Amino acid sequence: MLTLLCVIWTGLRELPYWSSYSKPRLVVHVIISSKYFDLCISGIIGLNVITMALEFHMMPPVSRTPFRFFSLMRRLHDV
Numbered sequence: 001m002l003t004l005l006c007v008i009w010t011g012l013r014e015l016p017y018w019s020s021y022s023k024p025r026l027v028v029h030v031i032i033s034s035k036y037f038d039l040c041i042s043g044i045i046g047l048n049v050i051t052m053a054l055e056f057h058m059m060p061p062v063s064r065t066p067f068r069f070f071s072l073m074r075r076l077h078d079v
Contacts, residue, residue, distance in 0.1 A: 018029055031037055051066075 018026060021029060
């Protein structure tokens with residue numbers, strides 16, 4: 001049904017590449033190809049760069065606490 005609607009709506013003679021995707025895969029595809037997802041990832045990378053730039057050797061213990069969280073996030077990203 002979805003493929004037929006795609007052909008009628010767009011007026012294409014061949015089906016789009018995503019027409020045979022299952023519903024979960026289509027949901028993931030729509031989220032990943034969204035410009036807002038791209039902006040979110042760019043923001044996370046920017047925040048990571050800033051926190052890495054703020055770290056320095058022999059930091060006081062009070063200053064280390066926020067960086068532990070970002071360091072954990074960096075390790076999760078590397079996995």
